[in-house]
Amino acid sequence: MRGTDLGDIVSQPLILNPSSRLRRSPLLPRLQKAGAKAWSVYNGTLIAQWFGTLEEDCAHLKRAVQVWDVGGEKIIEVAGPDAAQLVQMTSPRDISVLADDQCAYLPVVDRDGGMLNDPVLTRLGADRFWLALADGDMGQYLKGLAAGAGLDASISEPDVWILAIQGPTANELVSRVFGPGATDLKFFRHHLVPVNGRPMVLARTGWSRQGGFELHVEGSDNLVPVWERLMAAGRDLDVRAGCPNLIERIEAGLLSYGNDMSAEHTPFEAGLGRFCNLDVATDCVGHAALLARREPIRQIRPVEITGEPVPRVAALWPLTDRGGQAAGKVSSAVWSPSEGTNIGIAMVGKAHWAPGTQLRVETADGMRDAVVCAEFWGRK
Amino acid sequence: MNDPTTTMPFSVRMRRSPFWERSHAAGARGYIVYNNMLLALGFRGPEADYAHLKSAVQIWDVGCERQIEISGPDAARLVQMSTPRDLARMKDDQCFYIPTVDGTGGMTNDPVLVKVDEDRFWVSISDSDLMLYYKGVAAALRLDVKIHEPHVSPLGIQGPHADELARRVWGDGVLDIRFFRHARVDVNGTPMILARSGYSVQGGYELYFEGATGGEVIWDQLMEAGRDLDVGAGGPCYPERVEAGMLSYLSDITSDMTPFEAGLGAMCAKQDPGCLGWAALDAAREPPRQIRPVEIAGGPVPVPQTFWPVTDRAGAAVGRVSSCCRSYSYDCNAAIGLIDRGHWDAGTELVVETPVGPREAVVREAFWGR
Numbered sequence: 001m002r003g004t005d006l007g008d009i010v011s012q013p014l015i016l017n018p019s020s021r022l023r024r025s026p027l028l029p030r031l032q033k034a035g036a037k038a039w040s041v042y043n044g045t046l047i048a049q050w051f052g053t054l055e056e057d058c059a060h061l062k063r064a065v066q067v068w069d070v071g072g073e074k075i076i077e078v079a080g081p082d083a084a085q086l087v088q089m090t091s092p093r094d095i096s097v098l099a100d101d102q103c104a105y106l107p108v109v110d111r112d113g114g115m116l117n118d119p120v121l122t123r124l125g126a127d128r129f130w131l132a133l134a135d136g137d138m139g140q141y142l143k144g145l146a147a148g149a150g151l152d153a154s155i156s157e158p159d160v161w162i163l164a165i166q167g168p169t170a171n172e173l174v175s176r177v178f179g180p181g182a183t184d185l186k187f188f189r190h191h192l193v194p195v196n197g198r199p200m201v202l203a204r205t206g207w208s209r210q211g212g213f214e215l216h217v218e219g220s221d222n223l224v225p226v227w228e229r230l231m232a233a234g235r236d237l238d239v240r241a242g243c244p245n246l247i248e249r250i251e252a253g254l255l256s257y258g259n260d261m262s263a264e265h266t267p268f269e270a271g272l273g274r275f276c277n278l279d280v281a282t283d284c285v286g287h288a289a290l291l292a293r294r295e296p297i298r299q300i301r302p303v304e305i306t307g308e309p310v311p312r313v314a315a316l317w318p319l320t321d322r323g324g325q326a327a328g329k330v331s332s333a334v335w336s337p338s339e340g341t342n343i344g345i346a347m348v349g350k351a352h353w354a355p356g357t358q359l360r361v362e363t364a365d366g367m368r369d370a371v372v373c374a375e376f377w378g379r380k
Numbered sequence: 381m382n383d384p385t386t387t388m389p390f391s392v393r394m395r396r397s398p399f400w401e402r403s404h405a406a407g408a409r410g411y412i413v414y415n416n417m418l419l420a421l422g423f424r425g426p427e428a429d430y431a432h433l434k435s436a437v438q439i440w441d442v443g444c445e446r447q448i449e450i451s452g453p454d455a456a457r458l459v460q461m462s463t464p465r466d467l468a469r470m471k472d473d474q475c476f477y478i479p480t481v482d483g484t485g486g487m488t489n490d491p492v493l494v495k496v497d498e499d500r501f502w503v504s505i506s507d508s509d510l511m512l513y514y515k516g517v518a519a520a521l522r523l524d525v526k527i528h529e530p531h532v533s534p535l536g537i538q539g540p541h542a543d544e545l546a547r548r549v550w551g552d553g554v555l556d557i558r559f560f561r562h563a564r565v566d567v568n569g570t571p572m573i574l575a576r577s578g579y580s581v582q583g584g585y586e587l588y589f590e591g592a593t594g595g596e597v598i599w600d601q602l603m604e605a606g607r608d609l610d611v612g613a614g615g616p617c618y619p620e621r622v623e624a625g626m627l628s629y630l631s632d633i634t635s636d637m638t639p640f641e642a643g644l645g646a647m648c649a650k651q652d653p654g655c656l657g658w659a660a661l662d663a664a665r666e667p668p669r670q671i672r673p674v675e676i677a678g679g680p681v682p683v684p685q686t687f688w689p690v691t692d693r694a695g696a697a698v699g700r701v702s703s704c705c706r707s708y709s710y711d712c713n714a715a716i717g718l719i720d721r722g723h724w725d726a727g728t729e730l731v732v733e734t735p736v737g738p739r740e741a742v743v744r745e746a747f748w749g750r
Contacts, residue, residue, distance in 0.1 A: 020684045020685060020686055020702050020703070021631045022685070024685065038388065040389065040413075041388070041413035049389055089519075089520070111518065135393060137508055137509035137512060138512065139635075140488060140511075140516070141515060143482040144514060144519075146520075147517060148461075148519070149521075256391075256393065258393035258416065259393045285520070286519075312390050312391070314390035314392070315392060316392055331392050332392075
């Protein structure tokens with residue numbers, strides 16, 4: 001698709017093979033065969049965007065089970081005597097209370113309290129952690145902190161790839177493939193399951209609200225065999241290749257770093273205040289800044305946008321109140337078939353963030369009415 | 381290079397420069413993602429782009445070479461902590477190519493450092509979030525610096541007619557700018573930095589355009605002024621840079637490599653200039669492997685999508701090939717290899733495992749045209 005008016009352009013040709021810089025999963029041919037139609041680059045890794053249509057993928061995710069190649073959630077391993085201290089420096093969330101089988105959603109901040117990433121932290125032991133990254137090279141931040149503070153911790157990118165198994169029948173599929181004990185896991189806990197004769201980390205986590213797991217596949221050579229087993233074992237469950245779904249994640253209020261929040265936002269503005277333990281004297285480098293910024297003047301809100309399905313959000317859409325006063329910005333939006341309206345994620349100023357506030361949004365194809373909602377649709 | 385392309389939907393996360401619309405309208409055939417921005421590659425077809433770059437002048441939207449602005453009393457100290465290159469005698473109008481390293485001596489980027497003022501630097505980065513490294517160091521050591529990514533987007537003016545085009549737009553003064561030096565020129569009424577630098581060996585400039593919008597004015601001005609010079613849109617040219625041995629961070633240089641392995645030893649000071657990775661680097665001056673030009677025998681091979689293993693003629697692993705093109709000028713397969721000591725001398729015969737089968741290869745003395 002080509003045009004001169006930016007508003008007409010929904011997508012761009014992406015060159016797939018200019019160099020070795022693009023990380024490719026060994027599952028790529030299988031994803032292509034499964035019908036992946038659009039791609040993006042996430043942490044330097046090629047990731048699928050949808051297979052059928054966004055709507056079909058969303059409906060299937062809500063009724064069956066999908067296997068997602070989310071190798072774009074690149075793993076950084078932090079290990080060594082000072083590993084825990086180093087990880088703690090990055091986040092206001094108190095990680096000293098985590099058990100060895102625990103995962104934690106981790107807002108990562110800079111010295112000003114601005115968000116740099118929001119990975120899932122997996123504690124593998126007192127001195128060994130994995131961080132499954134949102135889009136941003138947090139390894140550079142950890143290396144800077146370690147070099148500056150002279151910490152004894154190694155920071156590496158192990159050959160570990162996440163396969164997510166998401167959807168209402170994820171439990172059934174996982175117990176068939178990895179044994180009945182495999183699903184005996186509480187939310188955000190992990191344990192080892194046998195995979196191709198090797199124990200690997202299975203966690204009850206994932207970037208949807210449909211329930212499921214993330215398997216940390218060690219050794220990229222193991223991806224294809226595991227994929228084949230899951231697909232074969234789940235045939236009668238209608239298992240399909242999938243990927244994080246734009247509709248489902250907006251309904252669920254799952255934020256996307258780089259889209260919905262960035263370094264200019266604090267965790268409080270991102271609505272992640274419950275993950276900030278400012279009453280604990282952690283070593284977080286942003287602790288003082290966050291104490292001063294704990295009362296946000298803008299915050300993430302769900303918004304409904306009236307009218308026909310909106311185009312993709314290619315750049316932030318300005319929000320104004322009915323008097324034309326700036327009120328915030330919409331960062332993600334999509335038509336939700338189940339809600340029968342356009343749903344979006346917005347950063348909204350304090351004066352306008354109360355549920356029911358009537359706003360106007362400047363979409364790529366014109367002004368629309370919008371209203372602030374009380375909660376995300378998938379949480380109702 | 382007939383690259384297969386696919387669809388990449390837009391999102392806020394995938395950013396575009398103030399030149400993007402002009403560059404796109406000029407017929408960009410596809411993009412790669414570089415520092416979370418779209419970088420246009422290819423306008424006329426691979427061979428025509430190459431020939432045009434070497435014969436005329438091109439305007440490149442390289443806004444993806446983001447600037448990390450580091451300012452404040454500790455700015456110079458912080459920048460020096462990130463590199464083994466001695467910055468002490470850097471002049472106010474100077475640009476430095478700097479290998480940047482972490483505490484273990486591994487390369488984190490290979491930016492061009494621009495001294496904007498005494499206490500203000502722009503680190504013009506290749507593809508990695510080096511800003512996060514600076515933020516980490518500054519936070520750990522409580523340095524008095526401000527670190528942010530300003531709205532500054534480089535615009536490349538590259539090719540043999542670049543001097544003539546720049547002279548027409550900004551006057552004869554630009555011809556006095558020496559290699560890797562810069563001066564201020566007037567752009568839309570604002571003084572902006574014009575440097576004699578760029579990611580080709582054809583000569584030219586990089587304009588550090590300031591502002592989130594308004595790029596189309598200078599773009600149009602350059603296109604208008606250069607019509608009879610056959611000016612056209614372009615972008616970094618893969619075969620041109622591989623022939624010339626211009627390395628690409630993440631393609632040829634990876635985070636596990638030292639500057640010595642990348643062949644950048646000449647950039648490393650003899651005495652510690654205040655680099656955090658110094659102890660590790662000083663112990664790594666004799667690298668076990670190093671970047672080498674490698675010529676691969678036979679007909680054309682595809683562009684590497686992964687590292688291609690390199691063995692000696694007996695089959696023992698001795699390195700990797702990271703970039704390879706069919707050279708239009710030299711009619712051979714020109715490649716960038718990382719080759720083990722003992723096998724890296726010019727003339728050493730090797731075997732490269734390409735996707736179209738094993739091929740004989742030989743280490744060259746120098747990159748093509750050098």
